[in-house]
Amino acid sequence: MTSAHSSTEAAARALSALRERLARATRTGVGEAGAALALAHVDPAAALAWLRAEEGSARALPAEVLTPVLALLVDRMVGGGDRPAQELGELFWQNPESAEPETIERFLRQIPADAWDAPPIAALLDRTLTRAPVHAGILRLAAERAALAGRDADAHRLLTRLGRSDSSQATIHHIYRIRRALAAPEWPSVRVALLSSYTVDALVPYVDLELRALGLRPEIQVAPFNSWTQEMLAEDSDLARFSPEIALLAVSIDDLLPALASATPLSELEAVGEEAVGRVLFAAERFAARFSAVLVVTSFHSAYRSPAGVLETRGRTRAHWLNDLNQKLGDGLAALPRAYLLDLPDLLARRPAGPSELPKLRYLAGMRLGEHVMAEVARACARYVAPLKGLTRKCVVLDLDQTLWGGTVGEDGLEGIRLGGTSPGIEYQDFQRYLQSLTGRGILLTINSKNNYDDAIEVIRSHPGMILRESDFSAIRINWQPKAENLAAIAAELGLGVDQMVFLDDHPNERELMRQAFPRVLVPDLPHDPALYRSVVEVLPELQTLVVTEEDRGRREQYQVIRERNVAREQSKSLESYLESLAIEVEIQAADDGQIPRLLQLFQRTNQFNLTTRRFELGELATFAQDPAYRLLALRARDRFGDHGLVAAALVRKERAAWRIDSFLMSCRVIGYGVETAFLSAVAAEARREVPALIGEFVPTKKNAPAKDFYPRHGFVRSEPEAGRSAGDGSAAVELWRLELEPRSVPWPVWITVLKPAGQA
Amino acid sequence: MKPEDVLAKVFGVPAREIDDRTSNRTLPAWDSLGHMTLIVELESTYAVSFSAEETLRMNDLGTIKRVLRERGATW
Numbered sequence: 001m002t003s004a005h006s007s008t009e010a011a012a013r014a015l016s017a018l019r020e021r022l023a024r025a026t027r028t029g030v031g032e033a034g035a036a037l038a039l040a041h042v043d044p045a046a047a048l049a050w051l052r053a054e055e056g057s058a059r060a061l062p063a064e065v066l067t068p069v070l071a072l073l074v075d076r077m078v079g080g081g082d083r084p085a086q087e088l089g090e091l092f093w094q095n096p097e098s099a100e101p102e103t104i105e106r107f108l109r110q111i112p113a114d115a116w117d118a119p120p121i122a123a124l125l126d127r128t129l130t131r132a133p134v135h136a137g138i139l140r141l142a143a144e145r146a147a148l149a150g151r152d153a154d155a156h157r158l159l160t161r162l163g164r165s166d167s168s169q170a171t172i173h174h175i176y177r178i179r180r181a182l183a184a185p186e187w188p189s190v191r192v193a194l195l196s197s198y199t200v201d202a203l204v205p206y207v208d209l210e211l212r213a214l215g216l217r218p219e220i221q222v223a224p225f226n227s228w229t230q231e232m233l234a235e236d237s238d239l240a241r242f243s244p245e246i247a248l249l250a251v252s253i254d255d256l257l258p259a260l261a262s263a264t265p266l267s268e269l270e271a272v273g274e275e276a277v278g279r280v281l282f283a284a285e286r287f288a289a290r291f292s293a294v295l296v297v298t299s300f301h302s303a304y305r306s307p308a309g310v311l312e313t314r315g316r317t318r319a320h321w322l323n324d325l326n327q328k329l330g331d332g333l334a335a336l337p338r339a340y341l342l343d344l345p346d347l348l349a350r351r352p353a354g355p356s357e358l359p360k361l362r363y364l365a366g367m368r369l370g371e372h373v374m375a376e377v378a379r380a381c382a383r384y385v386a387p388l389k390g391l392t393r394k395c396v397v398l399d400l401d402q403t404l405w406g407g408t409v410g411e412d413g414l415e416g417i418r419l420g421g422t423s424p425g426i427e428y429q430d431f432q433r434y435l436q437s438l439t440g441r442g443i444l445l446t447i448n449s450k451n452n453y454d455d456a457i458e459v460i461r462s463h464p465g466m467i468l469r470e471s472d473f474s475a476i477r478i479n480w481q482p483k484a485e486n487l488a489a490i491a492a493e494l495g496l497g498v499d500q501m502v503f504l505d506d507h508p509n510e511r512e513l514m515r516q517a518f519p520r521v522l523v524p525d526l527p528h529d530p531a532l533y534r535s536v537v538e539v540l541p542e543l544q545t546l547v548v549t550e551e552d553r554g555r556r557e558q559y560q561v562i563r564e565r566n567v568a569r570e571q572s573k574s575l576e577s578y579l580e581s582l583a584i585e586v587e588i589q590a591a592d593d594g595q596i597p598r599l600l601q602l603f604q605r606t607n608q609f610n611l612t613t614r615r616f617e618l619g620e621l622a623t624f625a626q627d628p629a630y631r632l633l634a635l636r637a638r639d640r641f642g643d644h645g646l647v648a649a650a651l652v653r654k655e656r657a658a659w660r661i662d663s664f665l666m667s668c669r670v671i672g673y674g675v676e677t678a679f680l681s682a683v684a685a686e687a688r689r690e691v692p693a694l695i696g697e698f699v700p701t702k703k704n705a706p707a708k709d710f711y712p713r714h715g716f717v718r719s720e721p722e723a724g725r726s727a728g729d730g731s732a733a734v735e736l737w738r739l740e741l742e743p744r745s746v747p748w749p750v751w752i753t754v755l756k757p758a759g760q761a
Numbered sequence: 762m763k764p765e766d767v768l769a770k771v772f773g774v775p776a777r778e779i780d781d782r783t784s785n786r787t788l789p790a791w792d793s794l795g796h797m798t799l800i801v802e803l804e805s806t807y808a809v810s811f812s813a814e815e816t817l818r819m820n821d822l823g824t825i826k827r828v829l830r831e832r833g834a835t836w
Contacts, residue, residue: 109769109776170771170802177773177790201794358801364813365797 015042022050036061040069044076048084051091066098074107085111089120096127104128105137116145136166143178152182156212163209167375169202176205179212187217190389192381193244193293194220195228197255199366206378207248214386214541225366226255232283245617246294246388247287248342248381251280252368253300253322263307266321273325276300281332288336292619294546296384297333298344298377299326303357303368338546338618340384347376379539386541390604390615393522393542395496396438397487399505400449400456400478404428404468406530409455419465424530431533432467439472441545442552444494444559446475448486448503453478474559483510484517494559495668497607497703502542506530547597551645561641562669579751582639584673587755588682591625591632591649598646599634602665607703609676610665611696611710612734616651629654630662631686635679637670644670648679658693658738659683664710671706674749680714681746682754688741695719696737711737714746763836764826767806771799784821796820807834 021035040047047069061069070091077084088107092099108116108125115121122145128135129142143158159175166172190211194200204220211218221242223231228249231239239247254260256276259269280297287295306318326341333339348356354372361367369377386392401408405428406418418425435445445468449456456478460470470476475493477486483505491498499520505511511523522542526533537543545552591599596618603616616624624632635648648666652659661683666676687694696711712718716737739745748754768783769776772790785791791799800816803809803825809832811819819825829836 109766113775168802168805169798170767173795173798174770174773202797358804360810360813360816361797361801364816365793367797371801 011042015039015046018042019046019050036065036069037072040072040076044073045084048073048077048087048091052087061098063095063098066095067100067103070095070099071103071106074103074110077110085115086120089124093120093124093127096131099128101128101132101135101138105135105141108141113144113148116141117149134161134165136162136171139165140171140174143175147178147182152185155182156185160209160213163213167206167372169371169374172205172209172371172375173202176208179208185217187212187215188389189217189219190246190385191242191244192218192220192385193223193239193242193247194250195223195231195239195247196250197226197228197252198250198362198368199225200250200369202367203369203374203377206374207381210378210382210541211385214382214389214391216385216389229279229283232287240290244291244293246296246381246385247291248296248298248377249280249284249287250298250344250377251300253302253325254304254368256280260302260304260318261307266316266318269318269321273321274328277325277328277332280329284333284336284339288339292617292622293338294384294388295333295336295339296342296381297329297339298342299329301344301348303359303362340546342377342380347380348373351376379541382541383539383544384546387544387546391542392545392605393443393502394500394605395444395446395474395490395494395502396435396543397446397448397490397501397503397521398435399483399507399510400447400451400459402506402530403504403526403533404432405459405463405465409459410451414455414458414463417459417463419459419463421465425465427530427533429465429467431530431537434534434538436468436472438543439556440553441548442555443543444474444556445472446490446494447473447478448483448490449478450480450483451478471560472556474556482513482517484514487514487518487521494562495608495671500605502540504537547600549598549601549645551598551601554643554645558642558644558669579673579749582641582673582751583753584637584639584675584751585753585755586675586678587636588633588679591621591634593622593625595634595646596621596625599632599649602646602649602667603663606665606667607701608668608706609671609710610663610701610704611661611707612663612699613665613701613704614651614663614699616663624651631659631683633679633683635666635675637673637675639673648675650679650683652683652687654690655695656691658691658695659687660695661697664696664707668706674752676710677714677746677749678752678754680710681748684739684741684746688743688745692741694739694741694745696739698735698737699733700735711739715739762806764803764822764829767802768799768822771795771802779822781823781826782821803829807832807836809834 018035018039022039036047039050073088077088092104092107104124108121111121116125125138125142125145128138132138139158139162143155143162146155146158155178159178163172163175192207192211194203194207201222204222207220208218221238221244223239228251231237234240253276256279257269257272259272284295284297300322302318302322306312312318330341333341351372355370356373357368357370398404406424407416409417419428420426421429439445457470460466460468475490477490479486487498487501487503491501498518502522502524503511503514504524504526505514506526511525514521515523524536524540527536599621600618603614603621607613621632624630631652631654633650633652634646636646637644647670649663650661651663653662666679684694696716698707698711700708716739719736719738721736765776765779768779772788772795774788785796800811800819804811807829809829811828815828819828
């Protein structure tokens, strides 16, 4: 009793001594580190009052002292009502250098969420986010605040950033939960089916995250546990009703062959392995026959090491056997349309962190993918979905200094920049090699750089370390103009929209300026370390393609031709004689199977000269090509500068009273030469043999202004929708234009020559 | 990080609304998938690995703390 009493007294004495020392420290302006920390421990309210007491008392403490004091105060003042929260908030605001993001996160977590939007707290959160832009805790708070305040667009953006900062299952699932509570955004939807021999429910939020990052609204269906075979084969399955656009099939070899857990000899595995591959391929074949969806099948990986241990590390091993199975699986899928093999062992090897799986969850819940593996699988899915939904960008716009080479040519000179076979320098070469490979899939490279033109072009033309040369670039802007202006000029020169461009620049300010000027330009964050440039760009979904056509391979040459043709136009006296000088030839024919992939690209990607912008899928186009009630026409064009390839398409429905042009679209690189008039003239001539009139449909969009006057310009008259034909199928905005067919209703442009397609009469 | 904070992170509820009686019957987000997410998060936060028996028992925060202490975790 006595000792307790005396110890209380001793504590009180110590406390008042602390207060005294602090008061002295305040007067003299010298921080008292130990005393402040001790007081925060024993009497946080007094410490807070002292820190706030006089202007500058908190500032008199060095950051390394104030930082732990603030952290301690947050922990000691849990749920202390609104006043301390307000006062602590002000203290953080006044001492930004001393408030660590973790402390601010803990502080904000302890005050009610409805206080987050109050001015001092909101400003504190915003500033902390600017200082720590990838801090998961702060991002999560900011996203939750935006969601609570009804700022859905901000919430989605912040949630995507949060998912990139922290791919733990807890965070990704929380993001998914928040998003489901937001109003559904008006983004294009995509239907994704997940089929598996194991539990993949936990994968759904990961796939949702990556597809929303692409600006899509995913609808994801998970087939019941291990029902992949029935779902893919049965006529009336949920999968059939769902009608996916893309399906991921993840079958584990351990589920197919339980014998892998035992010391089964390789000789026995050989035969059952074939059978396992056969089962997957059989389901894949049936799937490909029934659905027009893309099918992505994960390759095999076994959770078990060989029970024989090192005994089996001579000669043929289980690993060899598994490789062979994956090879057979890949060969079988390659024989099917729209089927792809996703290399799961490769994905496992490349995951940045974490275990590949948690064996307990495999045994307990049939889960086979660790959280960081799910993140990788979802990113891989996005790389298939982006091209499937026509999100592939057509043009990469590149900075030069610190992006294609190390250093600044204006300062370091041709000799001084880092570019060659050793590091620093080889990183940039490898990055250039990857960029060069993009031209092989039809993606154009361009330059947008602030430099003296002569300095920079000299590097491109004559530096021995350059991989990319002048001929690899379809447009070059090297000057001191703002980069947004240059990008707009490049877009205009190539006839592309800014939403078809990717801007790569090492400089964060330039990236931010571009995002502000053109939110629709894709501006990935290049990492600080140039050794990582290549791997960041390698995995961009927006640079992936599912098919490569002849046109893709030759696109760079075609755009070079445009550059030359623009020169010819300037030299030509009149438009007519200029057009004649081009010697344009077109070939129009019913689309055949070989042209469908290219037609798909045209239908998916053409925005400007597109009368109805209907995005048909591969399967639908193949059906139209066969259907006698339709004419699916393709137009190829060439001129004296080169072959443009297949550049225009039309889908005509042969109705009894009049043929109806459902779709009419043309690549913008041939706008302005009368090719569209020639195409329409051919359609009209063919229709006239069977019906007295032609109807053209037009659906205005934000982008198709170049096509707006197409029908009136060719003598079509606006007509009302026919009685009895409702404006169903979402076509409320369809304009109908009618042309009575007479000889030469649509005159053929005299400067264009028509060629009979090979093999047709 | 305290176990309360882990639950708050996993189930998206404020930590101050969580106490030792918080369980899979009081939080709607704590369903079977949520339980697995919680186990993954606890294991990575405290660098421990629970057995299946422990996993199946950890249905309220009081039990979770008890198991964590048995496994030598501190917070």
